[in-house]
Amino acid sequence: MVDAVIVGSTGLDDIETPFGKVQSALGGAAIYASYAASFFCKPGIVSIAGKDFPKEHITLLKKRAIDTTGLTIAGKTFRWGGLYEYDMNEAKTLKTELNAMKEFNPAVPPSYRDTDYLFLANIDPALQLRALEQMRHPKFIVMDTMNFWIEHREEILRSVIKKVHALVINDGEARQLFKTTNLVTAASKALSLGPKFVIIKKGEHGALLFSDGIHFSAGGYPLENIKDPTGCGDSFGGGFIGYLAKTNDLSEQNVRKAIVYGSVIASFNAEDFSLKRLQSITGADIEARFKDFRAMREF
């Protein structure tokens, strides 16, 4: 049994930022999200990696008690190359080699199917749907997406949005999908499709939560040291669902807390390349920054 199922990509990334670069570094939405969730609960991943995927990465996941039963090994690992300039809110994609991701057909292992919490990280919405349909009675489904699917799979993307409890989406993508510059309007349109919660991620500026008649604003955590924002959105989503799965409390109040925990994990993630920073933090570090988050907002 796992506490949260996380569906998404596993990859090896070449990343360059003004603060350094890495090659073939561990990455992918399912990896960042499950690693983030593992601070709160036992996640199980549904993903695909190639035969070239280093064993040490699997060891790393297992050390965090991440269930890898749902990780298929076939072909070559998905590879992504990105460059960040001084405005680190946006990456310039230098290469995308889908490789095994092209053949990815998510198979949710039987041992995962009764899980209450499901995170559909950013992949083709057709695959998100296929994973979702294999779950028996998910209590809380969270999905992420990106501009590519908005441009190429809008219809099926909308049909997946109708089936989830929470949509997590970037500000630019929310504007694009709902054809408005105004985030409040975009959120209303998203809510009208069905989700109870819409969370708009604004990169370093934090995240906004919208639900029926309410909004919640979690500002970004001001970082002295930002090295690599890759995976921040995924680790936000993973921390978010991980905290909800741990507490099993879906009240709006607890959803707000989950957003802050997600933001805390994402803020650590930006402080180093790949999963390096997340590998060095403890539960005490997370609690300390959570408290600081609260203190920096009191008035």
Next chain:
Amino acid sequence: MVDAVIVGSTGLDDIETPFGKVQSALGGAAIYASYAASFFCKPGIVSIAGKDFPKEHITLLKKRAIDTTGLTIAGKTFRWGGLYEYDMNEAKTLKTELNAMKEFNPAVPPSYRDTDYLFLANIDPALQLRALEQMRHPKFIVMDTMNFWIEHREEILRSVIKKVHALVINDGEARQLFKTTNLVTAASKALSLGPKFVIIKKGEHGALLFSDGIHFSAGGYPLENIKDPTGCGDSFGGGFIGYLAKTNDLSEQNVRKAIVYGSVIASFNAEDFSLKRLQSITGADIEARFKDFRAMREF
């Protein structure tokens, strides 16, 4: 006697946004800031307008009990034209006719000189300095600036920053002045020049406060209806100093509150062109949004 002295420009603006346009509308940093401050205290302005400046605008200021003893009338009024596209965080300047502002030599009226609170809105730092020097014993000086002065008057700008208690600056300008992309680093460098508080404005994303060892994040207020962001920074600054002048409490806790009140006024300001929205709000509207600001941040 006035409670806060506000030094800056008076102008007539032509503004176009995706939501409409206005011509020769009341504007200028001193006007927005003093109007915002007038919700909390009695401000006095030090500015210059031309003989073409409509009397009705002066009547409007007087109706809000804004002291206009320091408003010189000479020549032609400063005129600015700006266009906002869908990203309303930045205006494209279409025209700048300095007119009377070229000759502006701020003369602080004797009746203002013992005032404790001084807001040096965005003008040439040489003029900010000249105004500052006419004050007898200002207790709290706040200054704003902009990229033009960073590019053309950096030395004197830095010397003014050394003399103020709070620097209010845009995120992009903070990065430019302190030659770093990182706002935390920029804030540290600003604090090392002398101000006790550094407030970084991030447009729709709110504002950050930095002081010795602390930071405070006031997220932006998510608006359904944004028509014209002109004057938001100025009305933020005016609301900020107005609330401090009213409460006469410079504790960090109260400075946080002042930032939220400034953000509340700025959020109203964006809802219509020129000062139209500010003309329609009451103290009760301000208190209601202040409460909403708190509610949307609780977790």
